[in-house]
Amino acid sequence: MKKFFKEFKEFALKGNVMDMAVGVIIGAAFGSIVTALTTDFINPLINSIGGASFGGKIHLPWSGTGENAQYLLWGDFLTQVVNFIIMAFCIFVMVKAINKLTSLGKKEEVKDPTEKECPYCFSKISIKATRCPHCTSELK
Structure with missing residues (x-):
């Protein structure tokens, strides 16, 4: 009880x-x-x-x-x-x-970006990429 x-x-x-x-x-x-x-x-x-x-x-x-x-x-x-x-x-x-x-x-929570823009072809790519998968330019 x-x-x-x-x-x-x-x-x-x-x-x-x-x-x-x-x-x-x-x-x-x-x-x-x-x-x-x-x-x-x-x-x-x-x-x-x-x-x-x-x-x-x-x-x-x-x-x-x-x-x-x-x-x-x-x-x-x-x-x-x-x-x-x-x-x-x-x-x-x-x-x-x-x-x-x-x-x-x-x-509003600020989310870390997961994508960036390729400076050569202006396509969206992963932030971890060292080479653009679209134009194959090497990124710094």
């Missing part, structure tokens, strides 16, 4: 797991902020411009009446679609910025 808890502790404290946990928590908090933005600001703006209720529902005639009646909550669905679009855009912008920041710190 001690071995199991030791392995679990090693797994849980790895950098990737902790990063993922932080990402999930921040994502949930960000999701609630976007939901509030959509329901408290965007929906009322659309309602005031269009004159229609954004939280509407459509009664399904075959579902009956009273407590058993079923509705299509198109306003709630549309709100969730807007939430998704906002979240996807924000995540895209954040990932793009993070990729840009990580690429700034990296320097």
Whole structure:
């Protein structure tokens, strides 16, 4: 049992797991902020411009009446679609910025050349060559 808890502790404290946990928590908090933005600001703006209720529902005639009646909550669905679009855009912008920041710190590795140009026939030859295989000139 001690071995199991030791392995679990090693797994849980790895950098990737902790990063993922932080990402999930921040994502949930960000999701609630976007939901509030959509329901408290965007929906009322659309309602005031269009004159229609954004939280509407459509009664399904075959579902009956009273407590058993079923509705299509198109306003709630549309709100969730807007939430998704906002979240996807924000995540895209954040990932793009993070990729840009990580690429700034990296320097391109300078590779040693493996080929050189023959000064007589201007063809590509191995850097170790002492004679050009194309024009047979002796190289210095």
